[in-house]
Amino acid sequence: MLKQGENKKMTKEQFVFELEKIGAIKFGKFTLKSGLVSPFYFDLRDMISFPEILEGVSELLAERIKDMKFDVLTGIPYTALPIASLVASKLKKPLVYMRKEEKAYGTGKNIIGKFEKGAKCLVIDDLITTGASKIETAEAYEKEGVIIKDFVVVIDRSSKGKEDLAKSGYELHSLISLEEILDLLQEKDLITSEKINEVRDFTASISQPKKKKADVTNxxxxxxxxxxxxxxxxxxxxxxxxxxxxxxxxxxxxxxxxxxxxxxxxxxxxxxxxxxxxxxxxxxxxxxxxxxxxxxxxxxxxxxxxxxxxxxxxxxxxxxxxxxxxxxxxxxxxxxxxxxxxxxxxxxxxxxxxxxxxxxxxxxxxx
The missing domain is CATH 3.20.20.70 (Aldolase class I)
Known part of the structure; x- marks a missing residue:
């Protein structure tokens, strides 16, 4: 693990191995926000307890998006918000964020931070699986007068996330893909071929036409x-x-x-x-x-x-x-x-x- 205070920047490969070391890459059965049951799970929430990893990923993201055009930056709570805060600071860009629950007191504002109506906002998130939650986020911001065109995720674990978002008029950018992670883990003998096939089969199934539902009995x-x-x-x-x-x-x-x-x-x-x-x-x-x-x-x-x-x-x-x-x-x-x-x-x-x-x-x- 990189030591605090070291000037050497973290590479994508190092980032993946650090995630594996802290248990952020998991295999088993996990119910995702979409309701799908996945054989693998990336849990990036604990990164906030590892400053060197948080710093490393924020630098990687800042480098990834530095030439993109946007007025404000946001992260989808909760996992991506501390990452977005660091990235915004590095790029000297204003940070805003959307409350997860509607505020019932004080100013009643749903978006925290200063922004102008019509401002273009770049959205950072930790992962993408199907893209549905990203579209929900964009719609919520657009109701408040903020323009969303681009999403940047740390890990793209989807099979067709980029295409799915494009259909709704949004562009997806990612730091690292699921395939890259699988390849890196396999190189270090940190995952079996059987598990890789299981992960790939699940990811491919997400984009397949839905099977006919069981007959109704009620x-x-x-x-x-x-x-x-x-x-x-x-x-x-x-x-x-x-x-x-x-x-x-x-x-x-x-x-x-x-x-x-x-x-x-x-x-x-x-x-x-x-x-x-x-x-x-x-x-x-x-x-x-x-x-x-x-x-x-x-x-x-x-x-x-x-x-x-x-x-x-x-x-x-x-x-x-x-x-x-x-x-x-x-x-x-x-x-x-x-x-x-x-x-x-x-x-x-x-x-x-x-x-x-x-x-x-x-x-x-x-x-």
């Missing part, structure tokens, strides 16, 4: 798919009105065209015991599914009573409901334990401005 999902095919429509009607008269007048006009009706039964000012039977008659006559957008969000025992009892007895007539998983997976057991032909849509994201759902919550819902 009966309500099958029912929904069947209706979409039969009616040649995927139209869902959201009837958020407060009177039965208006509700059924609208339904009369469009019922034959829809595959699903979304209701908010608790906003009806004149709800009575005749509403549900009439709604069920419409569903039978016009062949659509009833979906109550209740957004259940409490503990299992509470939602059980909200769903099955009370004034509305939602479980008796709504085949689908919406559910927040904020209370944990137990909410689903509370709702559906012992029930047949009832299902839900999990609310993993919301479109409303200022909502508190973040990426971590969404990912946990999918898991």
């Amino acid at each position: 009966p309500l999902t099958l029912k929904l798919k069947k209706k979409i095919i039969e009616k040649k429509s995927n139209l869902v009607l959201s009837l958020d009105v407060t009177s039965q008269k208006e509700f059924f007048e609208i339904l009369d006009e469009i019922a034959s065209e829809i595959v699903m009706l979304k209701t908010h039964i608790d906003i009806l000012d004149d709800y009575d015991e005749n509403f549900v039977p009439k709604l069920q008659e419409y569903a039978e006559k016009y062949d659509f599914i009833i979906f109550e957008d209740r957004k259940f969000a409490d503990i299992g025992n509470t939602v059980k009573h909200q769903y099955r009892n009370g004034v509305y007895k939602i479980c008796d007539w709504a085949e689908f409901v919406t559910v927040h998983l904020v209370a944990g997976a137990g909410i689903l057991k509370g709702l559906f334990d012992g029930m047949e032909n009832r299902s839900s849509f999990v609310l993993a994201r919301m479109s409303s401005k200022g909502n508190l759902i973040n990426e971590t919550y969404s990912r946990k819902c999918f898991e």
Whole structure:
């Protein structure tokens, strides 16, 4: 390992071997941000505890991008941010960064640092696998008036990352590729040929056409798919009105065209015991599914009573409901334990401005 204080600059080859020494190059089974399960993983987060490696990679990156045209520099939190800070200092360029969570106090700014609207920003990140997260980053900056054209990554572990970003109008630059790393490790007998083949097979598979998904077995999902095919429509009607008269007048006009009706039964000012039977008659006559957008969000025992009892007895007539998983997976057991032909849509994201759902919550819902 290079000693602190040495003037000799780190080479790309030395950088790879230093990563291997500190355990940043791992082999096994790892779930990536994209949801893919990879047989290898580059964990560059611990570089911040090794000043000589951090200094070395920042110098390599500074040399790589010194002739590129940009106004400000950023790093994608958290791993790339300290790297970008050093690079910005070396190149005498302003640093900005995007908060991972929207700020709810103070100035409320999402981008920290000084920049002008229309400023061209170069983005540094540690890795690229599919490019999806890079595009999300660019879109977030562009909403704030910052122009993103180029991404620079320490390691390109993708098979077609450059091409994928190019399709969206961005250019990818990298310090070192996966193939270069594999070759260097093999030269030093730090990886077997079998493991190299496994890594290459996985990387190649990312760009292959997706295999046909397993057949759906959920009966309500099958029912929904069947209706979409039969009616040649995927139209869902959201009837958020407060009177039965208006509700059924609208339904009369469009019922034959829809595959699903979304209701908010608790906003009806004149709800009575005749509403549900009439709604069920419409569903039978016009062949659509009833979906109550209740957004259940409490503990299992509470939602059980909200769903099955009370004034509305939602479980008796709504085949689908919406559910927040904020209370944990137990909410689903509370709702559906012992029930047949009832299902839900999990609310993993919301479109409303200022909502508190973040990426971590969404990912946990999918898991």
